[in-house]
Amino acid sequence: MYTLYYGKGGASLAIHAALKEIGVPYELLEVDLEAGQQRSEEYLRLNPDGRVPTMLVEGKPLREAAALMMILADRHPHSGLAPAPGSLARAEWTELIVWMACNIAAPFRQWFYPGDIGCSKERTETMDALRSKIEAGFAALNARLEAGGPYLLGEQFSGADLMLAMYMRWSRNMPRPATEWPALKQYADILRARPSWRHVNEVEALTGW
Ligand SMILES: N[C@@H](CCC(=O)N[C@@H](CS)C(=O)NCC(=O)O)C(=O)O
Structure with a gap:
């Protein structure tokens, strides 16, 4: 399929x-x-x-x-992967997926590929601005988890958590990795133990997170 x-x-x-x-x-x-x-x-x-x-x-x-x-x-x-279609929880889930795509995935893309915006890794001012944007995203999500975890939607795991686990993994070699925020660290431990996460890490032969 x-x-x-x-x-x-x-x-x-x-x-x-x-x-x-x-x-x-x-x-x-x-x-x-x-x-x-x-x-x-x-x-x-x-x-x-x-x-x-x-x-x-x-x-x-x-x-x-x-x-x-x-x-x-x-x-x-x-x-x-998501709450029931048409429910308020589903609306919140959709908002989260799009929010993370705009506020975390997009600056990450530019961080890893500064050439996209005509920049290079040597342009420290731009790179620092991108890093701050990514860190602000992680700080906001850390606060959200502190207010009501263990998952982004509270008690309910969803595909939004897989997205965030992926974004967090990308930060592992950054000056401030996502796991330095306490609630995000706890969250990473839960997500990393998930069978689907373990499976894909094994199949893709990933190490280091
Ligand atoms: N907005 C896209 C970004 C995809 C993306 O940037 N993928 C990277 C790997 S993480 C890629 O394909 N890089 C190879 C390249 O740009 O040459 C998405 O979320 O799917």
Whole structure:
């Protein structure tokens, strides 16, 4: 039903874990980002941005991790990836997914690929501004978890937690990793113990978080 094009530890990680949570069969195809496979003609036909993830849904190539999480939650309403469609909790979940995409994933993209905004890693003023933006996002989510965890939606685990675990992992080599916020540290421990998370880490041969 699904084919996921993934890059090790990339923005595909949460979608990989979501597929595992759902329990449907899926095909996994690695895109070797270091070798530049994302810029091959064949891959660009699927994803004109030349990025991972791309997911084939009934053969149709779709991109953007946050969108793919919402698509999977819509198509699998009993998977536990999101609260019931139409509920207030679902509205809150959608808001969270989009908020994190805008306020954490977007500055992360520029942090890792400053060339996107015509910048380079040597431009410390811009890099510091991006880092502050990412840290502000983590601080806000830390406060949210302190106010009512253990998950982003309180007692209920959801696909939003897979997204945040992925974003947090990306910060592991930053000056202030997400795990330095106390509630986020506790949260990371819960998420890292989750079978779907352990599975994808094993399959993608990830280390260091
Ligand atoms: N907004 C996109 C960002 C995807 C993205 O930046 N993926 C990175 C890996 S984390 C990538 O494909 N990098 C390779 C490149 O840009 O050449 C999403 O959330 O899916």
